[in-house]
Amino acid sequence: MASRIRKPSPPTKPLVKQRTQVGKLDATAVVGELRQLHEDAEDPSVERMPADNETYSALLYAEKHASALRRLPPERQQQAALKRVQLWQYLRERAEIHQARAVADARAAGAEWQQLAPALAVNAANAAYNKAKRLKAAAWMEDAPGAEPVRRTPEAVAATEQRLSRERAAERRAQEAAQRRHQSLMPVAGRLLEQRSGLVLDEDAEYWLDEVAEVLSSCSTPTQMVSLSRYLSAAVRALGNAEKRLALPAATTNEAHLALSAAVAFLEQQSVQRPPSQ
Template sequence: MARHARKQAAPTKPLLKRPVRIGNLSPAAIVRELRKLHENAEDENISRMPADDELFQALIYLETHAGALKEERARRTAAVQRVKLWEYLREQADLHQAKAIEHARAAGAEWADLVPALAVNTPSAAYNKAKRMQAAAFTDASSGDWPIRRTPEAVREAELAAQARALAERRAEQEAARRHALLAPVAQRLIDHRAGLDDEGDVTFWLDQIAAVLPSCRTPTQLVSLETYVEAVVRELKKAERTSGRSAVSTTDGQLAYQAAAAVVV
């Protein structure tokens, strides 16, 4: 009976299974533990072992002098830890090589210039290999999203999505800056002329909130808070006017500040 051919997944389709990764660890701490094993085994060459933070050279030393560990348990522990550290290096390599390629390209390097450095035969192969490496970088920065496939198509799609997110963030920051330029002077006028406002009860509370947040209002979140407080002042002043049947403002400067705030938050 003929077997059905397995359907190939689309090159940009997200992976269905999250790959297992070593992830974050302290390689220097592990190397330090392995150094201790060799010291306990009285490795006569231990003084030549590289520093704990020189991971690659330390691994080479530990591999070369593995025979210095006489106890089977120590040899097994050291070997397993070396496997882990090599896997950690493998995971880091794509991330850092992708960054090096990005810097080379930014410095004007052509794909042909990267052919020998990437151990490929053609510029197109260099491009494809670089894109596959970038998949690891996007996976690392995904903050919980499913990893993308290691294909040029998937990486390009991820690049476009990242560009769209960056553009949206820049627009949000620009809008926040625009709103801050409009709102901050109005909020400051309310504080400067609060003596002319119906500064009692809830009005007092919201003016105090404005006074607290205004000096450090920089982020979009802080701006939202400031806008909320200004809206609350306007709302409470209007409520006071409806309740009392008279103006909630007793000075000309206070009236102008109140009107400016009402115009901004409408």
Template sequence: MPRSARRPPSPTKPLIRRPVRIGSLNAARLVAELRVLHEEAEDPDVGRMPADDELYGALLYLEAHAGALKKHAARRTAALARVTLWEYLREQADIHQAAAVETARTARVEWTDLAPALAVKSASAAYNKATRLRAALLSDLSPDGAPTVPVRRTPEAVLTAERHAAQRAAEERRAQEHAARRHSLIAPVAQRLLDHRDDLDDDEDVAYWLEQIEAVLPECQTPTQLVGLETYLAAAVRSLRTIERTTSRPAAMTPEARLAYTAAAQLVVG
């Protein structure tokens, strides 16, 4: 029975299987360890080896002088380390080349001019390659919307991930702006409640939380301090509501106190 043809994956579908990457690596320390191997092997040219942080030059030296290592264990260790370092360099190249393209575009370099620099033949190919390079800088939501996953190296997937990132950034900005607006209101609303404390029910819990508000209010400057103030304000509102619910009497005795209480209640709920 003939097998049905497999459908190609959607170009925008994220990679479900996370690719193995070198990721973070102390390349200079690894180069230094390889330098020690060459020193122990009495490599006569080791003094010409580039500095530990000159990764590309150091790798070229280690490749050209691999024969200086006579012991099998040293040759094996050095060869594996060089493979790791080249892979690390390849990963870093995508990141830095993508940044260079972005800088060039900011400087109004046309895609036609970028084509030979990216080793492609047309402006559209340069655009697509540059878009694929940005995949190294991105992650996207997984299909269930929870963890992030690497982005497939296709222009469609990269553009989709960038659109998602822009949406998340916009949502975060809106949340921060909302929090800033709330913080700007907390201190004056709390002060207004204190101004009318004599016209609020003098229940023990209410009095306690108003005292906490009075103690912290003069020093409230930082976001953390404002969060603490909001916590005390919410507790005072809860105590006032408990009074109204359990005694069937108003917690605020005057219209002004009622307005102050209502404003506090709306702020801590909203």
């Protein structure tokens, strides 16, 4: 029976699952366990073994003095060798992440791809660019754990960069729009408070206007802005309820009526412009 020919995946197609990796590892603890095995084997040179936080140097020592473990049972010798394998894999994964960051710093400092080629052990500027893109995929997985896996191809990384750029731009626009709304909020709330004596207030309206006044006196942070918006909304709602219950206009002066109308219009506009998730 003829074997099926597997079609190559498109270079920008998302990965279905994460690459299998060692990932997060307490390397210091693993080196400590490796040291203990050498001590148990009465390695005569164990005092010269580098500190537990010097993973690379400790691994070189363990490799050089692996014969000192022959006094241990075979299963413990195997355990030591497997720890070395695990630590080398961990260093390999970490090296990609830190090399990607180093490349980014070099580019930020003005280094050309042709200059980076020998440092990345490639022969041309385009090869350096492609290798850096593949490294960047590994760095993303470190910086955003749980994010959608990125295929380690220049095309997939470029597509992800474009998507992230669009998301950041959309977030920036949303923040700017929120800031504009907040800047309009304070004068609307202040104007309503100035006309407080021209409003028909019940206990609820009094309470919420007091809250508005307290927050407005020192309103500068995003959290305070959100609180001010909520308190103003509650005050306007309470004024509307009092108007219905008492069968009296909520505003007794033209200035108070204009201030209340402005607050109602602002809150309605804010409700229309606010993203659904808020």
